[in-house]
Amino acid sequence: MRVLGVRCGHPRLRFLVTSVNRRGTHAAATSAHHGDPLPLIQIPKHSSVYAFGAANERSSPLFQTKDVEWTVSGAAGESWGIVGRGKRNVFQTLLGHTRIHPVPQKGLFPIMRDTDPFPNIKFVPFRHSNAVGPGDSGGFYDYTARYGALWEGDDKTLGESVRESAHTSPLSLQQRDAIMESLGLRELLDVPRIALSNGQMRRARIMKALFKNPRLLMLDEPLTGLDVISRRRFVELLEMLKKVPSAPRIITSYRLQEIVEFGDGAARDVAPEFLTHILFHEGDKFWAGTRREFFNDFVPQHLELGQRRGDTIDAATNNAGAGRTVVHLKDVNVKYGTRKVLDGINWEIRQGDRWHLQGGNGSGKTTLLSLLTGDHPQSYVQKHLLLPSPESTSAPVNQSTVTQPAWKLEHRKRTPTPYLQYLVGVLSPELFDAFPRRYPGMSVWDAVQTGFRGSFIALNKPVGDVHVDPWEADAACLKEWRIRRCWEVLEGLGPASWNGSSSSSSKPQGQEETVTRESPLKISTVTREFAAMSFTSLNPGEQRMVLLMRALVGRPLLLILDEVWSGMEEKMIEAARFHLDGLNGLGADQAVILVTHWDSEVPWTPEHGLKMFRLEEGSGRIIS
Numbered sequence: 001m002r003v004l005g006v007r008c009g010h011p012r013l014r015f016l017v018t019s020v021n022r023r024g025t026h027a028a029a030t031s032a033h034h035g036d037p038l039p040l041i042q043i044p045k046h047s048s049v050y051a052f053g054a055a056n057e058r059s060s061p062l063f064q065t066k067d068v069e070w071t072v073s074g075a076a077g078e079s080w081g082i083v084g085r086g087k088r089n090v091f092q093t094l095l096g097h098t099r100i101h102p103v104p105q106k107g108l109f110p111i112m113r114d115t116d117p118f119p120n121i122k123f124v125p126f127r128h129s130n131a132v133g134p135g136d137s138g139g140f141y142d143y144t145a146r147y148g149a150l151w152e153g154d155d156k157t158l159g160e161s162v163r164e165s166a167h168t169s170p171l172s173l174q175q176r177d178a179i180m181e182s183l184g185l186r187e188l189l190d191v192p193r194i195a196l197s198n199g200q201m202r203r204a205r206i207m208k209a210l211f212k213n214p215r216l217l218m219l220d221e222p223l224t225g226l227d228v229i230s231r232r233r234f235v236e237l238l239e240m241l242k243k244v245p246s247a248p249r250i251i252t253s254y255r256l257q258e259i260v261e262f263g264d265g266a267a268r269d270v271a272p273e274f275l276t277h278i279l280f281h282e283g284d285k286f287w288a289g290t291r292r293e294f295f296n297d298f299v300p301q302h303l304e305l306g307q308r309r310g311d312t313i314d315a316a317t318n319n320a321g322a323g324r325t326v327v328h329l330k331d332v333n334v335k336y337g338t339r340k341v342l343d344g345i346n347w348e349i350r351q352g353d354r355w356h357l358q359g360g361n362g363s364g365k366t367t368l369l370s371l372l373t374g375d376h377p378q379s380y381v382q383k384h385l386l387l388p389s390p391e392s393t394s395a396p397v398n399q400s401t402v403t404q405p406a407w408k409l410e411h412r413k414r415t416p417t418p419y420l421q422y423l424v425g426v427l428s429p430e431l432f433d434a435f436p437r438r439y440p441g442m443s444v445w446d447a448v449q450t451g452f453r454g455s456f457i458a459l460n461k462p463v464g465d466v467h468v469d470p471w472e473a474d475a476a477c478l479k480e481w482r483i484r485r486c487w488e489v490l491e492g493l494g495p496a497s498w499n500g501s502s503s504s505s506s507k508p509q510g511q512e513e514t515v516t517r518e519s520p521l522k523i524s525t526v527t528r529e530f531a532a533m534s535f536t537s538l539n540p541g542e543q544r545m546v547l548l549m550r551a552l553v554g555r556p557l558l559l560i561l562d563e564v565w566s567g568m569e570e571k572m573i574e575a576a577r578f579h580l581d582g583l584n585g586l587g588a589d590q591a592v593i594l595v596t597h598w599d600s601e602v603p604w605t606p607e608h609g610l611k612m613f614r615l616e617e618g619s620g621r622i623i624s
């Protein structure tokens, strides 16, 4: 069947196309399609874009367009994707949160110059928060609340929230249904919103924004966190909507690796089908053009192919199963009311293991991990959930055990939670959202050292000093080790690594040296400066790197990396992958569980000892 000269795939989407067309709510967008010269967005050449508050034109701009004019026609069929580390600057500009100099004569949104554009624009940021998150208040919120939500019965369900959005939606019931269906949310209507998994929540937020049918809809990294099937359905939906003049014009952003695959010295176009144009912004680079120009001209000329992706991991590192059992689960079950999320899970994790935990959105990965971290209330009622616990109740660390505290396996009920936090390092979307940003002046250094206890409380220690409790054995030795660890992760994962001036490569300028009892450790000036920066002043990708350092700094026995690469740019991911198996990265005494929906993001292969555990319809199995 052809609608608008367009081949339509799925029947429910066919309906969406025809019915959205009938309403024709966006007359202006349609007129652009019929030759109206006014574009939807226009940032002229030689514009400088400043953060609000930048005193004058002598302040440094966020970015400059130089000889590039960025024009989005707003015509049906055109679809822009934004990539590069500066993509959020571009969104901020479109949201009116920056100042453009000179002020564009026709306005930033020429097509909407006779109306206030801002009610016609919706933005779905990358960051999600199931509760009121630090993005709003900067304070801590307890993300573990979601695991008990149904007991309390006090949170709105997705269905209730959908009914509320219906009141303000210009779309018909059938149109809203078609969107809900194509985002795979219908079967979740009875789930409390707080309990939605990450991927489910991202889809729910996109659905809500689509219900408003704005003229311009901006989606920041919409593919991140979606499983393979949801990604396919989402791409199918956007492919359809882009052809409908009365539907929102949708601008999406991506991490570079989501649209370009680097390998064998060449770059391959793996961008979603609906993209027709690409804007790249990073540092002083600002480039806009068609998809074909991007892949044929821009990528080969401007992105260093040889240095991306690939052979960073030493293939000799295969310690899988080499050590003692760290976690043991037998017949583990979790259910909410009648909804069984985990059903008879058996899993053993040993030191040296590198696991890729797989499963679609909502398959129970986060739930399973929350049992291992002891965050889930149902962790206490499992018959056989053995977790690491202190060998004795005395201080956990002394001179000989500074890098490997004494531990044994215990039932969850006999595992002291603070000790568990000490032995299990975590970075997950929930933790990223919950990490408090409000402590006055919390520095990067301070944020990293909260990892020694798995706590969220800044200790306000100056750079170069760390906290050690007086009761901890051999405090002096421990202090020295902790300071060294902080510098190791900062140097290995800080800007020195992702900006290409790591101390392990050629000597960057202005390098200093610090000497510890064991061996000298080089710390570059850029690392020292970074350590002193305020955590909140960093962009989300940098914050994520710092929280990865926090997870690694204590050399935890078990490391849980849940969707850690989301929000990070490719160079950061490369640096992290390199660090994880480098000299100061992970050891054979540590076990790792990694969660990602992108196989290419797993730093290990089966030759490196990678194992896969897959959750499907409540059951878990090892796959080979």
Ligand SMILES: Nc1ncnc2c1ncn2[C@@H]1O[C@H](COP(=O)(O)OP(=O)(O)OP(=O)(O)O)[C@@H](O)[C@H]1O
Pocket: 146, 147, 148, 149, 150, 151, 191, 192, 195, 196, 197, 198, 199, 200, 225, 227, 336, 339, 341, 359, 360, 361, 362, 363, 364, 365, 366, 367, 368
């Ligand atoms: N308190 C709750 N009440 C009801 N259902 C819940 C509750 N908590 C979680 N769920 C449901 O349990 C399922 C598992 O969620 P979980 O977050 O573990 O999925 P996931 O595999 O991590 O998904 P994603 O890949 O999207 O992060 C989801 O369908 C979720 O809606």
